[in-house]
Amino acid sequence: MEYPIGYHYNFCPKFYLLNMTITEPELRVFTQNIFLAIGCNDEHARLAADVLIRSDMRGIDSHGVARLSGYVRLWDKKRINSKPNIKIVHQTPTTATVDGDAGLGLVVAPFAMQIAIEKADKYGSGWVAVRNSNHFGISAYHALMAVEQQMIGFAMTNASPLVAPTFSNERMLGTNPMCYAFPAGKYPPVVVDMATSAAANGKLEIAQRAGKPVPEGWIQDEHGNFTTDPHALKKGGSLLPLGSDKEHGSHKGFGLSATVDILSAVLSGANYGPWVPPFVSFLDPPNDPVGLGIGHFLGAMRVDGFRPVEEFKNHMDNWIGRFKAAKTMNAGQSVIIPGEPEMEAEADRLKNGIPLVDAVVKDLNELANRFGIGKL
């Protein structure tokens, strides 16, 4: 299929030099070995690799194995604990707060989602706020765990501050993604998985590497003026909330991002706003933390808590079918159902393998060297 350029914020662009393609099982074993090498137990290594590989399979290249060396660098700095004691610190029948013990978010978030699912199984819904965690990969992975159990899944996380609120030129919020996932019948699940900024950082990085200007409305310079310079972030600029400016509703993007921040961190006891620790190892976390690590918020609701599953799925299929059939301006471009491009990427990569760009292969092979693991 032809992906509309820029449709998904971090879909691997065509202009990259792809220097190799690898099968899913090969990349999975390699990734597990790296996690084992930094001290993860078997179960954690398998799980962390599964989250990363799923991202690469779904075409979200910015959140897959491309991030592996970044996790290792944070482990080097002792900011990621590869042997976490993840535990519930507070709960009711349908709510809980989990402390991730500075573990990989790739491990902590599925643990928390499993609790949400178990609570939902018993009482109809389950909600888990997580503190003391790290980057959790793609939100969709966690939300889809619920979908497999005939539940509606929710996942969100706060993130390093890169986004300025409306009227501000200070980086106060992360790109704070939110994900809602709904099971369907004959169609794949509907998966809304989105950064609450106008454009995610991954999209900006693509423009940086390509040396291309970005559209107005993605970023502002240090003075708060729109700029098309993809390097503006490095010069004190900031990303803009979804809506881009006040006139087009950036206060709504700010509101959504604030919602993610509050549910993920104020509720759980993690760091929020400008106190969220940076994802990159070369920047130190603030020395006046207001909580522990970064925060997530995960939830599950049983579909049959509201109506019989088959009825719901039939109407989901009807909803999807009707939206796919909506009139469009361009005969060659129908409405894209949320989650559809990722599903198509998954089918394509299952068949044709996962393309990896030069820089990522180099990065991964350096890790292989360091840990004495076979190269890609």
Next chain:
Amino acid sequence: MEYPIGYHYNFCPKFYLLNMTITEPELRVFTQNIFLAIGCNDEHARLAADVLIRSDMRGIDSHGVARLSGYVRLWDKKRINSKPNIKIVHQTPTTATVDGDAGLGLVVAPFAMQIAIEKADKYGSGWVAVRNSNHFGISAYHALMAVEQQMIGFAMTNASPLVAPTFSNERMLGTNPMCYAFPAGKYPPVVVDMATSAAANGKLEIAQRAGKPVPEGWIQDEHGNFTTDPHALKKGGSLLPLGSDKEHGSHKGFGLSATVDILSAVLSGANYGPWVPPFVSFLDPPNDPVGLGIGHFLGAMRVDGFRPVEEFKNHMDNWIGRFKAAKTMNAGQSVIIPGEPEMEAEADRLKNGIPLVDAVVKDLNELANRFGIGKL
């Protein structure tokens, strides 16, 4: 205070001719009398008036008594049932589906929210999907019911189709608002209450009356091209999702709107997408309904299901204080915390009364005439 023009999508604009100001108790009694006149019982009339007046008090003039004659016209057409038998049709300990029996959403939604709160009180969280309802006023009213009980409140509703998905020029979705409300300590609650379109219909109506062009990115014409013509909707155009175009993330606004539609209607058994009945009485509902009436989705989570209330509130205050102190481009304009303008409007109108524009006073006095109630 000076409201930033266009900050809130439907704040009463300064250029209106205000021909009277009325106190809150006067307008409340008048409104209750209209609801009694169409056959509501005392409790329902009080409640429906409370929702509308709260909207006027909060400065959301488009959702207050300005809509009263519209509700009456729908009652005339037997599309609103003033004596509904509202009931739970499906439930688990923490989830429920409510059938509103074609009642006023102003009455049905608080009924459903009360159920969510009772479930949350017992089990930590409560979630209610509603079908067979009508327009429910401002989302914030319902979400704030939870905040009063030291809970986090959620409220959303689907609405008559006016918005086209990304790539489409067909009206498939309503402005589908979502609201998240969080209790704070010394500060007022944080209330994110937003249409998931770039601009709400009320904002467009203001431009229509003023004969002014609207910014590019709010609407498109029938061919799917951006237009600044505020009358484009009447000529087959459509509103655009938050993000405005694909490049600026309109697929995210579409995804959020889809989420509201699915939770409110596919889950509850209401009409969804283009099948949602129009709010105006002169347009008939589709003759091939896929469900009953319009749908809402309401939820409540106990703060102390995650951490002690005082701890949460202290951190909310810290969050709010930090965001209010964020650097801004303009010394006179600080970051606006979601919900702050509405709180300030409420304080102002409590002191100075509620301003009503010519057209609304005329409309209300015609109702008074019809039902033999004292004029304003």
